[in-house]
Each structure stands twice: as C-alpha cells, then as structure tokens.
Amino acid sequence: GAGVSQSPSNKVTEKGKDVELRCDPISGHTALYWYRQSLGQGLEFLIYFQGNSAPDKSGLPSDRFSAERTGGSVSTLTIQRTQQEDSAVYLCASSLRGLFTEAFFGQGTRLTVV
Amino acid sequence: AQSVTQPDIHITVSEGASLELRCNYSYGATPYLFWYVQSPGQGLQLLLKYFSGDTLVQGIKGFEAEFKRSQSSFNLRKPSVHWSDAAEYFCAVGEGNTPLVFGKGTRLSVIA
Numbered sequence: 591g592a593g594v595s596q597s598p599s600n601k602v603t604e605k606g607k608d609v610e611l612r613c614d615p616i617s618g619h620t621a622l623y624w625y626r627q628s629l630g631q632g633l634e635f636l637i638y639f640q641g642n643s644a645p646d647k648s649g650l651p652s653d654r655f656s657a658e659r660t661g662g663s664v665s666t667l668t669i670q671r672t673q674q675e676d677s678a679v680y681l682c683a684s685s686l687r688g689l690f691t692e693a694f695f696g697q698g699t700r701l702t703v704v
Numbered sequence: 705a706q707s708v709t710q711p712d713i714h715i716t717v718s719e720g721a722s723l724e725l726r727c728n729y730s731y732g733a734t735p736y737l738f739w740y741v742q743s744p745g746q747g748l749q750l751l752l753k754y755f756s757g758d759t760l761v762q763g764i765k766g767f768e769a770e771f772k773r774s775q776s777s778f779n780l781r782k783p784s785v786h787w788s789d790a791a792e793y794f795c796a797v798g799e800g801n802t803p804l805v806f807g808k809g810t811r812l813s814v815i816a
Contacts, residue, residue: 593747594747623803623804625806630713630808631808632794632806632807632808632809633748633794633796633806634806635803635804635805635806638803646803649803681747681748683748692750692753693750693804694750695740695747695748695749696747697745697746697747698747
C-alpha cells in the first residue's frame with residue numbers, strides 16, 4: 591500500500607475484554623514500531639520489530655500487552671483484560687531499514703475502554 | 705535516563721510571524737534528532753532530522769532546526785508561519801540502537 595495502514599481506526603471495548611489492533615506496514619519496510627499516545631503525554635514506545643531479530647519489548651507496560659509480527663509484515667498488538675488506563679491512540683510506524691531511517695506513521699487506532 | 709523536553713505546551717503566533725519551538729534532551733552521547741508534525745486527524749509526518757554534519761538542517765514546509773550540543777537543544781524554526789502550520793509538533797531523540805524517545809509535544813495555534 592501507499593502508507594502504513596492501521597485497523598480499526600476506532601475501538602470501544604468494555605473493561606476486562608481483550609482487543610487486537612492491526613498494523614500493515616509499507617511494503618518492503620523491515621522495521622515496525624508500536625507507540626501509544628495519551629492526551630498530553632507524547633508518544634510512549636511500546637515495542638520494535640526489526641527483520642528476523644528478537645523484538646525489543648522493553649516499552650510494553652505490563653504482561654497484558656503483547657505483539658507479534660507475522661511473515662515480517664503485518665503486526666498485531668494485543669491487549670488482554672483491558673483497563674481504563676489503556677485508553678489511548680495506538681500508533682504504528684514502519685521504516686525501510688530500522689532505527690535512524692525515517693519512520694512512517696499510520697493514522698492510529700483510538701482505543702476507548704469503558 | 706534518556707529524556708526529551710519540550711517546555712512549551714501551547715504556542716500561539718500570528719500568521720506571517722516567525723516561530724521557534726524548543727526542544728531539549730538529556731543523552732550521554734551524540735543523539736539522533738527528529739522533528740515530527742501531527743496535523744488534526746492526520747498521522748505523524750517527519751519534518752527534518754539530524755544525524756551528523758552541518759548543525760543547521762533544512763526540512764519540508766520551510767522549517768529548519770539547529771543542533772546546539774553545548775545547550776543540548778534542537779529548536780525548530782520557521783521565518784514566516786502560515787495558517788496551515790497549526791498542528792502538534794513533536795521532537796524525538798534516538799541514540800545507538802534504542803527506539804526514538806518523543807517529547808510531549810507543542811501545540812501551535814496560528815491567528816490571523
């Protein structure tokens with residue numbers, strides 16, 4: 591595709607439910623990142639995938655959060671047993687070679703936990 | 705710990721006036737520096753980046769930024785602001801193989 595695609599664009603879920611957020615990176619990009627943007631808090635790094643290397647999960651806030659990347663392309667961020675504090679915009683980005691090359695961001699998924 | 709500070713949460717400027725958005729960082733070595741812009745309802749777009757070399761870098765949309773090692777700063781400037789520049793601006797810093805760390809952003813409003 592022409593850019594990074596994220597789905598759904600909006601998700602409302604009940605507290606305690608699991609959610610899956612999807613990211614389709616730009617074709618050929620080997621690196622993929624997930625960030626979380628909360629109101630007035632900037633972007634919080636969650637996880638980084640680069641090629642076939644083990645992902646950098648150092649930003650995941652709890653073990654309720656996990657992510658995978660299948661076939662070096664599509665990525666899914668899963669949040670289990672959602673809490674109200676998980677409400678935020680989840681942004682995905684991809685880049686051609688990894689760190690220090692331009693990261694292209696998707697429009698994000700706005701998650702609201704009620 | 706690595707940190708990025710954007711001291712101004714919200715700035716309002718008149719159309720045609722000059723603009724400077726501040727960014728300060730705390731890193732041990734030479735960082736890699738970026739400015740991104742997020743327009744309402746849009747994703748983040750890279751304005752410019754600094755890796756090495758000339759400390760004054762030019763970006764898209766008429767923006768420039770200057771890396772000042774002595775001040776640990778990477779301020780974004782534009783000589784004449786347009787109404788379409790109203791957006792949220794994020795400074796981001798990276799080092800080594802660590803993912804980018806973003807500031808909390810500065811919201812720019814432009815008035816006639």
